[in-house]
Amino acid sequence: MLDKVGKYEFLAEPFHCDFSKRLFMGHLGNHMLNAADFHAAHRGFGMTYLNPLHKTWVLSRLAIEMEKMPPQYAKFYVETWVEGVMKFFTNRNFRVVDAEDENLVYGYGRSIWALIDTDSRQPQNIMDIRDGEILNYIETDKACPIGALSRVRMSKDAGLVASVPTHYSDVDVNGHINSVKYIEHVLDLFALDTYREYRIKRFDIAYVAESYYGDTLNYYREDVSDDVFCVRITRVPPESSEETEVCRCKIEFVKD
Structure with missing residues (x-):
C-alpha cells in the first residue's frame, strides 16, 4: 500500500498569478483537483481505472481557506487525503505548504466527491469499486483545521x-x-x-x-x-x- 496522504509539487508560474504576483485562486483550485486525481489514480480508484467501467468522480462541494496565496515562482506542495467514505460520496481534504519551508502553511481545503455512472449520470456505490479498497486509505488523524463545508444559504433577493x-x-x-x-x-x-x-x-x-x-x-x-x-x-x-x-x-x- 502507498501512504494514505499524497503529496504533489506545483509551481506558481508567473502567468498563473494575478497583479499582486500571487497565484490565482482558480489555478490553486486546478492544482487541488489535479492532486486529487493523482492520489486516486496511484491508489487504484482514479479516472484511468473508472472510465472504462463508465464511471467517474464529480466534485460536489469544495471549500478553500487560505492565509496567503503562494507567490510567483514559489514551489509548493498540495497534500491530499480521504477523510471519510460513504456509499456514494467521499470526503477529501487538502493542505497547501511551501516546498522549501514546510512550516509555512498557505492554507487548507475540504471537498466532497460523488461517484457517478457516465451514461446515466446517477450515483454509484463506491464499495463496488475494487471491493471497497478505498477504505484502506481513509486518514482521520491528519488535521484539517478549517470550518466544515457550507450549504451556502441564500435568500430570493439576490x-x-x-x-x-x-x-x-x-x-x-x-x-x-x-x-x-x-x-x-x-x-x-x-x-x-x-x-x-x-x-x-x-x-x-x-x-x-x-x-x-x-x-x-x-x-x-x-x-x-x-x-x-x-x-x-x-x-x-x-x-x-x-x-x-x-x-x-x-x-x-x-x-x-
Whole structure:
C-alpha cells in the first residue's frame, strides 16, 4: 500500500498569478483537483481505472481557506487525503505548504466527491469499486483545521449581475463545464480595486447540477456584509428560457 496522504509539487508560474504576483485562486483550485486525481489514480480508484467501467468522480462541494496565496515562482506542495467514505460520496481534504519551508502553511481545503455512472449520470456505490479498497486509505488523524463545508444559504433577493455564455475552453474531460470555471467567473464579478484592498479568505462552492457547452450561465449576487458575498449560478440551455440552478458560492474577503 502507498501512504494514505499524497503529496504533489506545483509551481506558481508567473502567468498563473494575478497583479499582486500571487497565484490565482482558480489555478490553486486546478492544482487541488489535479492532486486529487493523482492520489486516486496511484491508489487504484482514479479516472484511468473508472472510465472504462463508465464511471467517474464529480466534485460536489469544495471549500478553500487560505492565509496567503503562494507567490510567483514559489514551489509548493498540495497534500491530499480521504477523510471519510460513504456509499456514494467521499470526503477529501487538502493542505497547501511551501516546498522549501514546510512550516509555512498557505492554507487548507475540504471537498466532497460523488461517484457517478457516465451514461446515466446517477450515483454509484463506491464499495463496488475494487471491493471497497478505498477504505484502506481513509486518514482521520491528519488535521484539517478549517470550518466544515457550507450549504451556502441564500435568500430570493439576490440580483442578476452577469450572464456568461459557455465555450469550448469551459468544458472538461467529463463533458460538462469545468468545476473551476465557476470559481473564476464568480471572482470576475468583483472589481480590481476589491482585490487591491482585500484578499480572499475563503471560497465555498456547492454544486447542484451540471451545465454544458452552449448554456448561458446567469450569476445572482447577494451582499451578506461588507466582506461576505453569496452567488447563485443558473444555466439556460440553448434555444430555451428554462433556468436551472447549477451551484452556489460564498466568498469571504479580509483586509490585505
